[in-house]
Amino acid sequence: MMDAEIITVSSDTKFVHLAWQRDEMELKGVKFPMGSDTTGKLARMFGVYDENTGLSLRGTFIISPEGKLMNSEVNFYNLGRNIDELLRKFRANRHLAEYTAEACPAQWRSNGDLTLKPSAKMVGKVHEAMGK
């Protein structure tokens, strides 16, 4: 994903990030910059800061090259994220930024899959447009 930067963010310092990435074998392949949000300022900006614990909920946010927030997903502490779904949403966003008249239906997975072009003709006829 040359045109995207994934940044992981927690309230730990960059020193702790280093220690964790170095010691935890599960993180050996990690290449993403690990951001340090010790004040919780960024977590608050995205509404994922938990005032009771000082920790951040599992929030995932996709921001366009124009700086617009395109997706927002927040899980509680005990539920991990599905990376396939994150990548699907990212690919869809990138596609839709280029083909602005289209929409990606729920079943859309990657480039080449059927998209919809909402129009007067399609109203009430999505079933037919989906080729069913």
Next chain:
Amino acid sequence: MSDTCSCLGCNVGETVPDFRLETYEPAKGDFGEISLETLRNNGKWTILFFYPADFTFV
């Protein structure tokens, strides 16, 4: 809905204010800094991946 989000939580469709973070960069094995402004100027999409804390489990 305003164009730029408030400090109480960005909504989808709004512009995210610039931010800056200190980082550890495993790819370089070194510390660094990253800002949304720089990423935007380089035409990059940005994916933020918040999690509670290092040395946790999910």
